[in-house]
Structure formats: structure tokens, C-alpha cells
Amino acid sequence: MEGIQQHRRGRPTAEQREERRERMLQRSLSVFLERGYQGATLDELARASGVTKRTIYTDYGDKAGLFAAMVDALAGGISQGPDAAGDTLTSLATRIVFRIHSDELVGLHRLVIAESPRLPELARSFYEHTDARHITALRVHLAKEHGTDAGPLAPVLFSLLLGERHRQRLLGVRGAASEAQARTIAEDALHQLGLGRALSG
Missing domain, CATH: 1.10.357.10 (Tetracycline Repressor, domain 2)
Structure with a gap:
């Protein structure tokens, strides 16, 4: 996946982290719309975004945090x-x-x-x-x-x-x-x- 293919050794830069967060917000939208909120699993959200579930927890806390951030970005x-x-x-x-x-x-x-x-x-x-x-x-x-x-x-x-x-x-x-x-x-x-x-x- 894109996020995994572009993985670099060492800690990501601030720019790379921001790009990752934007990608997660963009790609999670299609998962939520297709599966519904309850039907969208962290595994599916992580896979669509090219990240691990741990990354979702790190960046957004949980699924609810990811959803809120996604809506906020759409309305921003x-x-x-x-x-x-x-x-x-x-x-x-x-x-x-x-x-x-x-x-x-x-x-x-x-x-x-x-x-x-x-x-x-x-x-x-x-x-x-x-x-x-x-x-x-x-x-x-x-x-x-x-x-x-x-x-x-x-x-x-x-x-x-x-x-x-x-x-x-x-x-x-x-x-x-x-x-x-x-x-x-x-x-x-x-x-x-x-x-x-x-x-x-």
C-alpha cells in the first residue's frame, strides 16, 4: 500500500506525519460511507489508509476520534x-x-x-x-x-x-x-x- 511503500527508516518528519494524517482522513471517508460507522472496522480503516491500527490510535485516539477529525476536515x-x-x-x-x-x-x-x-x-x-x-x-x-x-x-x-x-x-x-x-x-x-x-x- 502507498503508506507502507513510502515508509522510510527512522521517525517520520512533521511533513510526513501531516501527509499521513491527511491521507487517513481522505481514505477513511469512503470506508465510513460504504460500511457505516459501526460497520467500519479499525482493520478496514487502517488498510484503506495504508497504516497500522496503532497509527490510528496514535494520531486520533480511536475510531470516534478519526471520524470527528474527518468531519472537521470536510467542514473546515x-x-x-x-x-x-x-x-x-x-x-x-x-x-x-x-x-x-x-x-x-x-x-x-x-x-x-x-x-x-x-x-x-x-x-x-x-x-x-x-x-x-x-x-x-x-x-x-x-x-x-x-x-x-x-x-x-x-x-x-x-x-x-x-x-x-x-x-x-x-x-x-x-x-x-x-x-x-x-x-x-x-x-x-x-x-x-x-x-x-x-x-x-
């Missing part, structure tokens, strides 16, 4: 800080729609819903690393662009960004949104909240 590029160059409420809302309606995150959402009756902590972890994180980012952007009184609109805006389309995605009756469609959905949501005049971002 969405809710960047409000001071990032050129970032606006509109661009943030567009990213949220585009990624949350993506095949990867919809697949994980379905997985978590199926497992949540037996593993409520999995649902809490998923929510904290995705929805709660995005709502916080929206709140910051709303306050920055429309004043502190607009901050409490964040949960409502997030619900509008998911909307009926996301429910249809979960049911498998609608495909993922394109970037252009994601922006239209984001702009419509902002317009419904009376924030349409700020749609120049």
Missing part, C-alpha cells in the same frame, strides 16, 4: 474567518450550501441519522463539527456586515440555506447543487431575511 474549508480576503456573508452562505448539499456530506448526514439512535454521541459530534460551526460563522458575518442585532438571525439563515432541497438530497430525489445554484440559493435566503441589498459579495 467552509467556515473560514470573516477577515479572510474577499470573504463576505454571501460567499460564506454559498460555500455552506455547496458543501452541505455535496455527495460527501449528504452521505455522512445519512450515516449519522442511521446510527444516532444507538450512538447519540456520534450525532452530537457531527452537529458540533458542522451545523453549529457554520451557524457561528454566519453569526459573525451577520454582525460584521449588518450590525450586532443581525447576529441572532444566524440559525434562521442556516435553516433557509438547507431548505427543502436538503431534505430532498437526504431522500435521494435530487442531485447536488452546482456552484451557480448554490449562490442562487444563498442569495434567495438572504433576500428572504431582508438582507438582499448586501448581495454584492
Whole structure:
């Protein structure tokens, strides 16, 4: 396997460890989506990533830690800080729609819903690393662009960004949104909240 073939003698460098961690996060996604959370064994996760189970324990603690880190990495590029160059409420809302309606995150959402009756902590972890994180980012952007009184609109805006389309995605009756469609959905949501005049971002 790639990770084993590229093994070098001695302790790996910081760069090599980071590359290994990224590979584990990327390859574990397909295992979780195919096998489910409970069905995905550490042996399968390690084999897909080209590492040993000991490496998973070392880097992430256990399967739950690996899953949380994987979800965090998938969501990480969405809710960047409000001071990032050129970032606006509109661009943030567009990213949220585009990624949350993506095949990867919809697949994980379905997985978590199926497992949540037996593993409520999995649902809490998923929510904290995705929805709660995005709502916080929206709140910051709303306050920055429309004043502190607009901050409490964040949960409502997030619900509008998911909307009926996301429910249809979960049911498998609608495909993922394109970037252009994601922006239209984001702009419509902002317009419904009376924030349409700020749609120049």
C-alpha cells in the first residue's frame, strides 16, 4: 500500500506525519460511507489508509476520534474567518450550501441519522463539527456586515440555506447543487431575511 511503500527508516518528519494524517482522513471517508460507522472496522480503516491500527490510535485516539477529525476536515474549508480576503456573508452562505448539499456530506448526514439512535454521541459530534460551526460563522458575518442585532438571525439563515432541497438530497430525489445554484440559493435566503441589498459579495 502507498503508506507502507513510502515508509522510510527512522521517525517520520512533521511533513510526513501531516501527509499521513491527511491521507487517513481522505481514505477513511469512503470506508465510513460504504460500511457505516459501526460497520467500519479499525482493520478496514487502517488498510484503506495504508497504516497500522496503532497509527490510528496514535494520531486520533480511536475510531470516534478519526471520524470527528474527518468531519472537521470536510467542514473546515467552509467556515473560514470573516477577515479572510474577499470573504463576505454571501460567499460564506454559498460555500455552506455547496458543501452541505455535496455527495460527501449528504452521505455522512445519512450515516449519522442511521446510527444516532444507538450512538447519540456520534450525532452530537457531527452537529458540533458542522451545523453549529457554520451557524457561528454566519453569526459573525451577520454582525460584521449588518450590525450586532443581525447576529441572532444566524440559525434562521442556516435553516433557509438547507431548505427543502436538503431534505430532498437526504431522500435521494435530487442531485447536488452546482456552484451557480448554490449562490442562487444563498442569495434567495438572504433576500428572504431582508438582507438582499448586501448581495454584492
